[in-house]
Amino acid sequence: MGADEMKVAYIDLSKEKAEVRDRSDLSSYFGGAGVAFKLLNEYKDVLRTNALRVEQPIIFAKGFFTGIYPCATKVTAAFKSPLTGELGESHAGGNLSYAMASAGLDAIVIEGASETPVHIRIDESGIEIKEAEKLWGLSCFEVENRLDGRSKMYIGKAGEIQIPFACVTVDRYRHFGRLGLGTLFGSKRLKALTISGKKRIRVKSSYYREILKRIKEDNDLKKYSEGYGTSENTVMMNEVGGLPAENLQANRFNVEGLTEDAFAKFLVEKKTCSGCPIRCINVAKRDADSPRIAYDYELIYSLGPLLGIGEAKEVFRLLEKVEKYGLDAIATGNLLAWATEAYEKGLIKLLVPLKFGATENYLETIDKLVEGEGIYKDLRKGTEEAASIYGGKDFALTLGKNAMAGYHTGYALILGQAAGQRHSHMDNNAWFLDFEKYPSEEVVDELISDEKKRCLMNSMGLCLFAISVYDLKTISEGLNAIGIDKSEEELFEVGAEIFEIKKEIKRVCGFEYEKLRFPERLFETESMNGFLNRETLDKMLKRYVERM
Secondary structure, eight states: OOSOOOEEEEEETTTTEEEEEEOGGGGGGOSHHHHHHHHHGGGHHHHTSOTTOTTOOEEEEEOTTTTTSTTOOOEEEEEEOTTTSSEEEEEEOTTHHHHHHHTTOSEEEEESOOSSOEEEEEETTEEEEEEOTTTTTOOHHHHHHHOOSSEEEEOOHHHHTTOTTBOEEETTTEEEOSSOHHHHHHHTTEEEEEEOOOOOOOOOOTTHHHHHHHHHHOHHHHHHHTSOGGGGHHHHHHHHTOOOBTTTTBSOOOOGGGSHHHHHTTEEEEEOOTTOOOOOEEEEESSTTSOEEEEOHHHHHHHTGGGTOOOHHHHHHHHHHHHHHTBOHHHHHHHHHHHHHHHHTTSOOOSSOOOTTOHHHHHHHHHHHHHTOTHHHHHTTOHHHHHHHHSOGGGOOEETTEEOOSOOOOHHHHHHHHHSTTSOTTSSSHHHHHHTTOOHHHHHHHHHHHHHHHHHHHHHTOOGGGGGTOOHHHHHHHHHTTTOOOOHHHHHHHHHHHHHHHHHHHHHHTOOGGGOOOOTHHHHSOBTTBOOOHHHHHHHHHHHHHHO
16 A cells, blocks of 8 residues: 555535545645645635635545554544634544545545535445435434434534534544534534445554554553543542642642542443544443433543532533533533633623532523523633633633643643644643653753654544554554655654644634733642743743744
């Protein structure tokens, strides 16, 4: 197998037509993030305009290693974010990557917008744009049961009404989250996309068994395959004083009811993405009448301690509501936490009073956000925008306009998420740097270098949980085993080039590193590494910009 095969489906919803083109000119970027952002960069003129403009594209690209090596489960989504107004990037697993491969596609580009609700169906017979009037208005749980296909993507009401932090649900338990891809689906009147295929995708490699052996023996991965995954982080972060609680008014919380064992009481199944031996998807069911949902640390944090909620069952109630509407759980929890403090300080007046720990009020408020009447129409614009309208930016926990992750560990995490290309804690190894207490002058170079490597991993479609196994040497040897000669240095340069493409897209969208905002709350509440100093962080940001 060579790296020169590249089939891209172009689907125009305005013209109701679709075609598959050969884009082997993109093969040097392998797949995933490299191909997705190279394609997105071809829309520079459109990227300078409103994120919800009809001409804005949605791009999906599967990883190059799909069907070749284990843990290559991810598809990259590239778009302009309606939440931040700049680069939109999200990754999802499930069955999607394998479904795209079985349909003979490396990437999908969706352009235009339909006048009526539609459902895109891709299978071995071709691409069909079907009417979806009967699906429009259905919850994510309902639409999942109405669709067939090897892989299913769909939105709930949040996407339909274009709440800027609406997500796209993938195969029920996975999501394209954080930056509003569901909003773009809604703006295009695209309710769902399903993919099936019969093409054989397994590629024989003598190196497969070696990588599989490393994955099964890797101690870092055993907490997912043998334990309850990231749900153990709640107790760990609390013990070290890095758990944001009650909108980060504290760095510790009573987590007795939020332990991994507390959540495991509701566990009914552990699932895995196609092509992955690690069963890391924890599926729970609150009671006989509730839907099955997946959970992990970020969801526990954002709908638990951040809102002053300390019982697993109450977190599940909130998560079910969020999943029903197709909202991003982290952004929703972040907004509710800010709104609670803003309400307590008298900055906003609400029909439903908010108080930390009051689950019922939060459930009702989520309904109000979706209804979007009065002040709730402003609040559902997201934390950053709501704070711009009503005040309280000093305690609005956003970095690069995206909701802060659940780690108040130190300078590296804050800078890494704020300056990272998609403003996510998964952009780089910031959390590790804080735990290892790296000197501030070394943090910047490590953040940039690690993000470039992750750009390469995301092009291969590799799950970042497996980063301890897939170093550049392993990726190079894996490519060599299928006839592609690339040194570690050459692979790093590919990652660096993708990093530069993403920087260019951000620049075109109007992003400026110098204008990043660090909320005052980050310096008021002690972190895992003590109280932080704004001047130190500003110097680190300056160094980051200079080194890029």
